[in-house]
Amino acid sequence: MLQYLIEKEFKQTFRNAFIPKLILAFPFMVLLVFPWATNQEIKNINVTVIDRDHSSWSKRLSEKLGASTYFNLVNYVNSNDEGMAVFEDGKTDMLLEIQPDFEKNLMNAGAADVMISANAVNIMKGGLGSGYMNAIVQDFANEIRAERIQTSGKTELPLIQVISQGRFNIFLDYKVFMIPALIVILMTLLCGFLPALNIVSEKEIGTIEQINVTPVKKISFILGKLIPYWTIGLFVFTLTLGLAALIYGLVPKGNLLTIYLSVLIYISTVSGLGLVISNYSSTLQQAMFVIFFFLIIFILISGLFTPIASMPQWAQIFTYFNPLRYFIEIMRMTFLKGSGFSDIWRQLAALGVWALALNGWALMSYRKRR
Amino acid sequence: MQKKNNPPFSILNSPFSIIKVENLTKRFGTFAAVDRITFSVGKGEIFGFLGANGAGKTTAIRMLCGLSKPTSGEGFVAGYNIEKQSEMVKKNIGYMSQKFSLYEDLKVWENIRLFAGIYGLDGKLISRKTDETLKKIGLMNEKNTLVKELPLGWKQKLAFSVAIFHEPKIVFLDEPTGGVDPITRRQFWEMIYEAAEKGITIFVTTHYMDEAEYCNRVSIMVDGRIDALDTPKQLKAQFQVESMDEVFRQLARNAKRVEN
Numbered sequence: 284m285l286q287y288l289i290e291k292e293f294k295q296t297f298r299n300a301f302i303p304k305l306i307l308a309f310p311f312m313v314l315l316v317f318p319w320a321t322n323q324e325i326k327n328i329n330v331t332v333i334d335r336d337h338s339s340w341s342k343r344l345s346e347k348l349g350a351s352t353y354f355n356l357v358n359y360v361n362s363n364d365e366g367m368a369v370f371e372d373g374k375t376d377m378l379l380e381i382q383p384d385f386e387k388n389l390m391n392a393g394a395a396d397v398m399i400s401a402n403a404v405n406i407m408k409g410g411l412g413s414g415y416m417n418a419i420v421q422d423f424a425n426e427i428r429a430e431r432i433q434t435s436g437k438t439e440l441p442l443i444q445v446i447s448q449g450r451f452n453i454f455l456d457y458k459v460f461m462i463p464a465l466i467v468i469l470m471t472l473l474c475g476f477l478p479a480l481n482i483v484s485e486k487e488i489g490t491i492e493q494i495n496v497t498p499v500k501k502i503s504f505i506l507g508k509l510i511p512y513w514t515i516g517l518f519v520f521t522l523t524l525g526l527a528a529l530i531y532g533l534v535p536k537g538n539l540l541t542i543y544l545s546v547l548i549y550i551s552t553v554s555g556l557g558l559v560i561s562n563y564s565s566t567l568q569q570a571m572f573v574i575f576f577f578l579i580i581f582i583l584i585s586g587l588f589t590p591i592a593s594m595p596q597w598a599q600i601f602t603y604f605n606p607l608r609y610f611i612e613i614m615r616m617t618f619l620k621g622s623g624f625s626d627i628w629r630q631l632a633a634l635g636v637w638a639l640a641l642n643g644w645a646l647m648s649y650r651k652r653r
Numbered sequence: 654m655q656k657k658n659n660p661p662f663s664i665l666n667s668p669f670s671i672i673k674v675e676n677l678t679k680r681f682g683t684f685a686a687v688d689r690i691t692f693s694v695g696k697g698e699i700f701g702f703l704g705a706n707g708a709g710k711t712t713a714i715r716m717l718c719g720l721s722k723p724t725s726g727e728g729f730v731a732g733y734n735i736e737k738q739s740e741m742v743k744k745n746i747g748y749m750s751q752k753f754s755l756y757e758d759l760k761v762w763e764n765i766r767l768f769a770g771i772y773g774l775d776g777k778l779i780s781r782k783t784d785e786t787l788k789k790i791g792l793m794n795e796k797n798t799l800v801k802e803l804p805l806g807w808k809q810k811l812a813f814s815v816a817i818f819h820e821p822k823i824v825f826l827d828e829p830t831g832g833v834d835p836i837t838r839r840q841f842w843e844m845i846y847e848a849a850e851k852g853i854t855i856f857v858t859t860h861y862m863d864e865a866e867y868c869n870r871v872s873i874m875v876d877g878r879i880d881a882l883d884t885p886k887q888l889k890a891q892f893q894v895e896s897m898d899e900v901f902r903q904l905a906r907n908a909k910r911v912e913n
Contacts, residue, residue, distance in 0.1 A: 287766065288770075290767075291759065498741075498773075651719070651720075651740075652719055652721055652722055653720075653721060
């Protein structure tokens with residue numbers, strides 16, 4: 284009985300003018316476009332320097348800033364007012380104000396003030412920009428200090444330099460961080476929400492009634508809907524793995540078997556969620572809206588973009604109810620750190636519990652008659 | 654179509670009632686869509702289930718087919734309790750709704766294969782019987798056509814063939830001939846007669862009174878109740894009119910429900 288239902292689903296899916304193309308386009312988008320677009324490194328920050336000192340050191344600081352890939356030196360003005368005017372016109376994101384007697388104070392007192400102002404409308408840009416600039420100014424100060432020690436021969440306090448190294452993602456490449464997590468979104472859509480919409484559209488067209496009036500078993504009907512999408516999901520997952528290796532040289536460090544097992548557990552979890560939604564939706568409009576609701580909330584509290592650890596405590600509690608959270612953790616750990624089964628079993632267990640709960644609920648709430 | 658003589662049917666002639674219903678009721682809130690109906694249908698009978706729009710026919714059929722739970726009352730279809738054994742009922746019936754829900758994006762043979770497969774028929778048997786059926790209804794050339802490309806009348810024929818493909822004991826037809834021309838309707842009724850001759854009990858709703866004349870017995874629903882049930886001939890005699898059309902009008906005149 285099941286074979287006929289699966290056969291039907293495949294025929295319908297591949298006969299659709301649109302869906303097969305989208306299924307293929309999706310992994311390409313996820314790999315070729317999203318990792319670049321979701322990059323949270325800030326580059327090309329426009330900076331205006333207000334130089335009220337006009338000394339060789341103030342010039343040197345400005346040049347150092349301009350040489351950085353993070354900043355574009357767009358303007359070089361003499362007064363605070365001019366600087367603010369450029370700021371308010373939106374032509375610059377940050378101001379660096381070098382006080383009068385900058386060089387003299389540095390020479391004599393060994394200390395001088397600069398002021399950084401950042402446009403914080405874009406918090407990310409403002410915050411990170413200030414941080415970067417701070418680092419550059421510090422670096423500049425260290426250079427000066429080192430030179431002075433050399434010339435004067437004085438031994439001042441030893442400099443402590445911090446060298447940081449990004450483990451597991453040595454170049455702190457944002458793409459490597461995002462791709463495993465974006466695959467999670469892909470699986471969620473393909474295996475969770477696509478079959479849900481399929482079932483609701485059968486309700487709308489009325490064909491589901493013709494199925495409900497047959498002696499088909501609930502479990503056969505549900506598996507008949509899910510197995511095709513699981514197959515497509517696994518195929519797309521494999522395709523994405525291949526593309527990631529080919530394009531970015533990103534090869535999972537972890538065991539492939541562990542990764543595939545995790546994928547299987549995850550797709551059965553999200554399809555359970557999709558089924559529950561489809562059972563309670565009588566129209567596509569309703570189903571779509573509920574799906575958007577869950578998808579957006581799930582993505583925002585999944586740790587995809589923002590670390591869960593920096594969320595407030597109450598928001599962190601919500602993330603425990605989010606299957607995406609666990610799978611994103613699993614994917615990043617297995618892909619980047621090469622974590623094995625013993626490292627990810629907690630997340631897998633959490634997903635397993637959700638899979639059982641959601642699929643049990645789906646099976647209970649699917650009614651062949653009302 | 655050659656004129657068929659429909660012999661007066663009596664439950665007594667047929668010792669085996671295949672559908673038995675007593676006080677069957679379906680309420681939606683306080684509204685009784687089906688209000689304590691009681692009747693039985695004999696094996697092999699062509700049973701017409703008439704009523705104005707909104708009289709409760711479809712709701713009643715859906716209960717008999719196990720698509721809807723009765724609020725109260727009892728019913729047996731093919732010997733199984735419609736409330737407690739609805740899945741057993743489903744094994745023994747065929748159903749064709751007003752929407753005759755074939756899959757529009759599947760081909761003719763694929764629709765037959767799907768539903769026959771769901772009823773547990775063997776793959777080889779399905780392919781052999783598919784050709785036989787399609788030849789019989791004159792759709793052999795359309796075997797590989799998508800259902801959405803078929804004209805309405807052909808879809809109806811196909812839907813009926815699908816509904817009886819697994820040789821059920823009873824087939825429920827809910828307004829099977831809506832929206833097609835008289836010739837197509839006659840052809841459709843020839844198919845119904847043929848199925849009845851094979852021993853399949855036909856339970857059919859219709860708005861066409863000429864079709865009512867083809868039935869062995871006819872029930873007429875008004876406001877959720879069955880107000881009349883007999884052979885077309887005796888109904889006409891009872892109401893002292895010439896046609897089923899007039900019988901229907903006399904009964905429907907008393908309806909209080911407004912068509913929605």
